Amino acid sequence: MSDLAAALDIVGARWALLIVDRLLDGPQRYGDLQRDLGVPTNMLATRLRELEAAGVLVRLPLRHNTRAYALTDRGLALREAIVALGNWGKNDAQEPSLES
Amino acid sequence: MSDLAAALDIVGARWALLIVDRLLDGPQRYGDLQRDLGVPTNMLATRLRELEAAGVLVRLPLRHNTRAYALTDRGLALREAIVALGNWGKNDAQEPSLES
């Protein structure tokens, strides 16, 4: 299995990179992630569990029934890849011209 | 929609980045991609169609009933992001220790 395939095994699932991207701005709470990203709540819960298990992020307990999700060093190391992908997406991606 | 989301809309689907990665080594034929990546043939056909429509790659007719798939400039521009993700995946990704 290539390194790329190994990476995609962890952060290749839908929403995973978007969640990490959001956390690059600092720890966020569940509801914030949900509202900012528009991700379905069950998917968010599943991804957070997977990313925590993969050592990408950790849960920080806050007051009573709230907690924050924060990137680990390994999660922060994704910044370079996320920035590169974001820059790529910034350029208009258009289909070829329709001329004959 | 963020730039990252736009990028993932194009290359976020399963196998897409692996296909592009393989094509970074130069144009490849359908059967080569299929055997090298182990991707199901219907998925490969679907992804190649999508990536062609997105302007990431083009079809080059070869002898009789064979053709090659080659990256466009836009496809080649993914190299940086793919390398970054690959480097990230290279480091052992382990779950947290089981100690209490």
Add this chain to the structure above:
DNA sequence: CGGCCATGCTTGCAAAATGCAAGTAGCCCG
């Protein structure tokens, strides 16, 4: 010129992932 093979797909259907909506659980505040 006719059968046969290689190559590049398409198709039918099962399994898994994703999404929507509603419900559950713990805690604090009044």
Add this chain to the structure above:
DNA sequence: CGGGCTACTTGCATTTTGCAAGCATGGCCG
């Protein structure tokens, strides 16, 4: 003790993915 806030879980429909088998086209070999 009731209501609201937060973080989820659950049930089920929809979409995506995967497997296996089949189809199409062009060249080659007899």
